[in-house]
Amino acid sequence: MSEPNATAKTSAALLQSRRNALRSYLGAYGFMAPAGVLVIIFFLIPVAIVLYLSVTNLASSNFTSNLAKMEFVGLKNYETLLNDQFARKIFFNTIFYVLVTLSLFNVTLALIVSLLTTHIDRSAGFLFRALWILPRITSPVVYILIWKRMTAEAPFGILNQFNEFLGQPTYNYLSTNPWVFVVVVNGFIGVSFGMIIFTSAIESIPKDLLNASLVDGSSRLQRIRYVILPLIRWPLLFVVTYQTLSLLTSFVEIQLLTDGGPGLYRTEVWSLTAYHRALSNYFGNAQWGYGSAFAVLLVMIGVVLAVIYMRVFRFDELIAEPRVEAL
Amino acid sequence: MEIRIDNLTKKFGDVVGVEDLTLHIDDGEFVAFLGPSGCGKTTTLLTLAGIYKPTEGLIRFGDRVVNTVQPKDRNIGMVFQSYALYPHMTIFQNIAYPLKLKKAPKNVQNEQVRQVANVMGIGELLDRRPGQLSGGQQQRVALGRALVKEPDVLLFDEPLSNLDARLRLTMRGEIKHLQKNLGITSIYVTHDQVEAMTMADRIAVMNLGQLQAFDAPDELYDRPKTRFVAGFVGNPPMNFLDVDVSQSNGGFVAAADSIQLPVGNERGEPPAGYDGSVVMGIRPEDITIADDGDVNGEIFVVEPLGREDLIDARVGPHSFILLADTEKQHRAGERVALKFDMTQAQFFDPQTERSLLWN
Numbered sequence: 001m002s003e004p005n006a007t008a009k010t011s012a013a014l015l016q017s018r019r020n021a022l023r024s025y026l027g028a029y030g031f032m033a034p035a036g037v038l039v040i041i042f043f044l045i046p047v048a049i050v051l052y053l054s055v056t057n058l059a060s061s062n063f064t065s066n067l068a069k070m071e072f073v074g075l076k077n078y079e080t081l082l083n084d085q086f087a088r089k090i091f092f093n094t095i096f097y098v099l100v101t102l103s104l105f106n107v108t109l110a111l112i113v114s115l116l117t118t119h120i121d122r123s124a125g126f127l128f129r130a131l132w133i134l135p136r137i138t139s140p141v142v143y144i145l146i147w148k149r150m151t152a153e154a155p156f157g158i159l160n161q162f163n164e165f166l167g168q169p170t171y172n173y174l175s176t177n178p179w180v181f182v183v184v185v186n187g188f189i190g191v192s193f194g195m196i197i198f199t200s201a202i203e204s205i206p207k208d209l210l211n212a213s214l215v216d217g218s219s220r221l222q223r224i225r226y227v228i229l230p231l232i233r234w235p236l237l238f239v240v241t242y243q244t245l246s247l248l249t250s251f252v253e254i255q256l257l258t259d260g261g262p263g264l265y266r267t268e269v270w271s272l273t274a275y276h277r278a279l280s281n282y283f284g285n286a287q288w289g290y291g292s293a294f295a296v297l298l299v300m301i302g303v304v305l306a307v308i309y310m311r312v313f314r315f316d317e318l319i320a321e322p323r324v325e326a327l
Numbered sequence: 328m329e330i331r332i333d334n335l336t337k338k339f340g341d342v343v344g345v346e347d348l349t350l351h352i353d354d355g356e357f358v359a360f361l362g363p364s365g366c367g368k369t370t371t372l373l374t375l376a377g378i379y380k381p382t383e384g385l386i387r388f389g390d391r392v393v394n395t396v397q398p399k400d401r402n403i404g405m406v407f408q409s410y411a412l413y414p415h416m417t418i419f420q421n422i423a424y425p426l427k428l429k430k431a432p433k434n435v436q437n438e439q440v441r442q443v444a445n446v447m448g449i450g451e452l453l454d455r456r457p458g459q460l461s462g463g464q465q466q467r468v469a470l471g472r473a474l475v476k477e478p479d480v481l482l483f484d485e486p487l488s489n490l491d492a493r494l495r496l497t498m499r500g501e502i503k504h505l506q507k508n509l510g511i512t513s514i515y516v517t518h519d520q521v522e523a524m525t526m527a528d529r530i531a532v533m534n535l536g537q538l539q540a541f542d543a544p545d546e547l548y549d550r551p552k553t554r555f556v557a558g559f560v561g562n563p564p565m566n567f568l569d570v571d572v573s574q575s576n577g578g579f580v581a582a583a584d585s586i587q588l589p590v591g592n593e594r595g596e597p598p599a600g601y602d603g604s605v606v607m608g609i610r611p612e613d614i615t616i617a618d619d620g621d622v623n624g625e626i627f628v629v630e631p632l633g634r635e636d637l638i639d640a641r642v643g644p645h646s647f648i649l650l651a652d653t654e655k656q657h658r659a660g661e662r663v664a665l666k667f668d669m670t671q672a673q674f675f676d677p678q679t680e681r682s683l684l685w686n
Binding site for chain 1: 373376377378397398399403404405407408409411413414415416424425428429472476482
């Protein structure tokens, strides 16, 4: 009489505990769901589509309402890409653009601006940084228009008006020095990201530590070298990593400023090529499949670089285990 | 190194940190700046360190005016409440940092760091990082770093506040011992009057940016010049009571409601001359529970401290803190007679809060 009753009780308890486990399981996934859905819809699915497109011959020239006509071509697009006489030039353009912009502006100038504006009067520093945010929050079209007007041929551009004023020859800058302006225009925006990160990192160094260094006998420059820079190592590595990846994929400003020109691909970068091939080719001839192959390679380069950065900078070692013991 | 501060004022915009401070510190002296938070003691210390520039006034180290001298050119050592160790450096590198900035040769650095570390008892921790040490160990490292460059002046900014009570007691003794041995002029900022009393040769009591008193600990305790000093120095704090002092039967009497306390001529005469009531101060140890006490009251609460009982006794509307022998086993609600040792009573002007006895 009591035996089956006990079994029923046990199984009821078991069921209850399973229900609880399920509930907490669903709870956790429930909270993750909104972000998860967004990642799936706006990242994973597009990536899958692009991956698939890159192995098809889909282009506006063979595009009909009958999607079945889209042919699977295997790695043909990648083969074409490797044999593309301009791919090599564009590849090195990209490396040049990323390296120079990153090293001169996004990291170095950002660091200099942060250090300067944290060593002067607080409100002046704040104002200066606020001004430098403007390029980032201005619409790229407006921002690039400003630069185009600045660099325009005499007598319109401000730079050339200075040249005339000083009795110097005038230039069509975007044709004579396109790279200088591609780098400067992007760098000007790029600085503000590192500037914000570095400034907040510097400001969060305890005041006692900064005072201690001065009392210990350092000059302000020595304090930057021996105390401030080592203490903002993590943000520094983060900015290098993040900005490399974001420069690799940025093309809007270049498209608006030079559109990869002048001439054949003088300032064309990889992500701009992907766009040009897939969406904005000559005579409306959009090679969606071929363009996707460019995009896929860019993603792969980005992933590889991210992994390398994480290994080289040893992000995991930046957190040390404490070994506190009693006195 | 003799330090002379003359009419020092430091303002931050409209906010006054320190106002018109004049203080002369002798060579080798251990001086404590004592006061509640926001009293200007740390501001003064950082101005001495050269982190802040004085708004007005002169600071002299020996004969040299150091108002605009950079911290690095002052040869000072400083210990912070937060220890302020460089987290990215090992303990060795932390202590060696001042020597490295002086461009001392590597072997000299090595030797001096080890010597200081051994004195501080942290010799075996040199390859650790600050995050791997306990608070007490970190404070020793901070002290070692301050001492390693053989400074002319040592500045302490509440160095023991973050330590637990037992460790604080040990470090208090060690710092005092070290300071006396090395004979380095030292300034020690604290809000803990026990620390100031036990360690300092002289104490500068500050409140609201102003110097209240600058005297030896005993002097501050026995002859406080202001009511603030009387109330801040001493634990448990002094009892205060508004009284009228008048002449009676050839002596003086301090009276408040039912309380009538006879005062000797020496202490009774100055307050008696004051028009109106004055503030009387009496320390807990100068009130005893005795059968022949002058004032009848009731025990409100008893707080056992182990060695003695802290008793809050009420007489009408007035409350008195006093200390009593634990063996007497006083209980709350008990009716007692209180005896006041009026030879120790202090009297203050209620308006200016200055002592009527010691000015």
